[in-house]
Amino acid sequence: MSAQFWSVFMASICLVAVLASLFIGSTWIELSNVLAGLIGRSSDPVNTIIQDIRLPRALLAALVGAGLGASGAALQGFTRNPLAAPGLLGFSACAALGAVLALYFNFPALITPAAIGFALVGALAMTMFSRRKSGASGLVLAGIGIGALATAITGLTMNLAPNPWALSELVYWLMGSLKNADGVDVLIAGPLTLMGCILLFCSGPALRGLGLGEDTAQSLGISVRQTQWLIVLGSALCIGSGVAVAGAIGFVGLFVPHILRFLTKADEAWLIPLSALGGASFLVVIDTLIRATSGPGTPLYLGIVTSLIGVPFFLWLAWRQS
Amino acid sequence: MIDLKNISVRYGSKTVVDAVTATVNAGQFIAMVGPNGSGKSSLLKAVAGLLPHEGSTSLPSGRKDRAKQLSYLAQNCTAPHNRNVEDIIALGRTPFLGPLSKLSEADQRAIESAAMACETRQYFGREFGTLSGGEQMRVHLSRALATDTPVILADEPTTALDPYYQLSLMNILRASADAGKSLIVALHDLKLAERYADRIWIMQAGRLVADEPADTALSEGILRDIFRVTPSGDVIG
Numbered sequence: 001m002s003a004q005f006w007s008v009f010m011a012s013i014c015l016v017a018v019l020a021s022l023f024i025g026s027t028w029i030e031l032s033n034v035l036a037g038l039i040g041r042s043s044d045p046v047n048t049i050i051q052d053i054r055l056p057r058a059l060l061a062a063l064v065g066a067g068l069g070a071s072g073a074a075l076q077g078f079t080r081n082p083l084a085a086p087g088l089l090g091f092s093a094c095a096a097l098g099a100v101l102a103l104y105f106n107f108p109a110l111i112t113p114a115a116i117g118f119a120l121v122g123a124l125a126m127t128m129f130s131r132r133k134s135g136a137s138g139l140v141l142a143g144i145g146i147g148a149l150a151t152a153i154t155g156l157t158m159n160l161a162p163n164p165w166a167l168s169e170l171v172y173w174l175m176g177s178l179k180n181a182d183g184v185d186v187l188i189a190g191p192l193t194l195m196g197c198i199l200l201f202c203s204g205p206a207l208r209g210l211g212l213g214e215d216t217a218q219s220l221g222i223s224v225r226q227t228q229w230l231i232v233l234g235s236a237l238c239i240g241s242g243v244a245v246a247g248a249i250g251f252v253g254l255f256v257p258h259i260l261r262f263l264t265k266a267d268e269a270w271l272i273p274l275s276a277l278g279g280a281s282f283l284v285v286i287d288t289l290i291r292a293t294s295g296p297g298t299p300l301y302l303g304i305v306t307s308l309i310g311v312p313f314f315l316w317l318a319w320r321q322s
Numbered sequence: 323m324i325d326l327k328n329i330s331v332r333y334g335s336k337t338v339v340d341a342v343t344a345t346v347n348a349g350q351f352i353a354m355v356g357p358n359g360s361g362k363s364s365l366l367k368a369v370a371g372l373l374p375h376e377g378s379t380s381l382p383s384g385r386k387d388r389a390k391q392l393s394y395l396a397q398n399c400t401a402p403h404n405r406n407v408e409d410i411i412a413l414g415r416t417p418f419l420g421p422l423s424k425l426s427e428a429d430q431r432a433i434e435s436a437a438m439a440c441e442t443r444q445y446f447g448r449e450f451g452t453l454s455g456g457e458q459m460r461v462h463l464s465r466a467l468a469t470d471t472p473v474i475l476a477d478e479p480t481t482a483l484d485p486y487y488q489l490s491l492m493n494i495l496r497a498s499a500d501a502g503k504s505l506i507v508a509l510h511d512l513k514l515a516e517r518y519a520d521r522i523w524i525m526q527a528g529r530l531v532a533d534e535p536a537d538t539a540l541s542e543g544i545l546r547d548i549f550r551v552t553p554s555g556d557v558i559g
Contacts, residue, residue, distance in 0.1 A: 205422075208416075209413055211405065212399065213400045215372050215394070218372050218385075219372065219389060219392070219393065219394035220416040221386040221390075221416060
């Protein structure tokens with residue numbers, strides 16, 4: 001089946017997931033009520049639940065998931081390394097550090113720019129390292145190093161934090177959650193993620209050629225440097241804006257492209273939009289399940305759940321590699 | 323044809339290609355030979371625009387424009403193992419495609435004729451990873467020929483191939499030269515160089531020390547002084 005078919009298929013799944021998430025929750029809402037709630041024609045509680053809680057949360061889950069999936073697919077294509085993903089390569093942790101620093105120094109308005117800026121530094125360090133041809137293990141080791149450093153500084157910042165409230169923020173950014181999602185977050189993350197995804201999509205045709213190795217790709221007129229910049233900027237925008245609103249959510253960028261590559265046989269270029277749609281659908285489904293199953297007072301963290309799902313997959317991949 | 327003028331490549335203070343000047347006419351097959359480390363690969367990469375270098379070539383300097391004039395077969399070619407053969411060969415048309423454009427009829431024709439020339443048409447629909455090493459190399463060559471450029475550079479394409487695939491690869495390259503293309507092929511096998519090339523370039527310590535007709539280039543003196551072997555195949559201690 002063609003990549004076009006899979007794109008339409010994944011887009012439909014994504015749409016169904018977002019719609020379904022509007023019905024499902026601690027209270028089930030019927031179709032007619034959901035539709036009325038969307039345009040503000042239902043009862044006040046339903047209007048609030050749909051417009052202020054479920055819709056922003058579903059949209060935000062879709063945005064964050066799309067950014068993670070697209071970045072993962074592009075990074076795997078560029079480094080020609082199946083273990084490359086924004087979480088493993090440490091720049092989700094870098095973005096989280098940026099967000100936490102902005103908060104610590106009391107500039108909440110700078111959370112998003114700081115997260116994007118730090119993600120950019122992480123992404124740049126990674127791609128430069130991968131171009132030194134240090135191999136898969138070197139790349140992952142460097143990523144673990146960068147991620148551990150960022151996490152340690154995040155921990156230090158919060159260690160010095162003045163109050164327990166600040167400490168709970170650390171948990172939020174390290175574990176990832178959409179529980180505080182609102183319309184403003186969607187307006188912030190939406191355009192930035194969209195811009196990031198467009199940059200990543202643009203790198204697609206070059207990634208096809210890069211599959212033949214850097215020298216051959218260059219001899220075909222492909223600019224490796226330009227491709228690298230597209231991917232660095234694109235994934236920094238996606239990951240930075242995602243982390244700024246939802247914290248670090250691991251492993252989605254790793255396994256979504258893998259599963260889709262296996263299922264769809266899509267090439268490097270098609271895999272980026274497919275992974276964006278797949279990541280979006282996955283995160284919407286998981287977050288909806290979390291929302292529906294969490295009792296009051298004990299919300300599960302989204303990032304923990306995705307890691308619990310992703311880690312076995314990662315171990316299997318590492319096992320198969322060796 | 324292609325002109326090289328004073329091509330030099332330096333890594334720091336080390337000169338690996340030293341002021342190489344030469345011309346390859348249309349339809350000419352150059353075999354470039356020389357000991358390991360004599361600068362063959364670096365010269366090819368410099369000409370292909372992959373390495374910073376001094377001097378100039380007669381090729382356009384723009385990335386895309388050069389890619390339409392020259393195709394390069396790297397020493398360690400790779401391709402994604404799960405990609406279909408025809409998709410890999412189609413990548414040879416990259417210089418002619420815009421970011422969103424599809425393969426035109428002309429592109430399809432170039433792909434077909436390259437696949438016919440290299441006998442890779444039969445592998446269409448198969449994944450690259452299912453082919454043997456010799457078959458994979460023919461796919462890489464098809465990709466290079468599909469670009470349909472007047473100049474072809476190949477860096478030790480016969481390495482790691484069995485005699486059948488070595489000879490069939492050289493036959494394909496020879497046919498490309500006979501069709502009017504200019505070829506520079508780095509080789510280690512002097513017998514193949516003598517048999518297939520029109521002229522032989524001999525590289526030593528970064529310099530082009532001889533550019534002679536293939537049947538006379540590999541004299542006893544050259545074999546002894548540069549390759550440290552005798553014509554009968556003994557090593558000179």
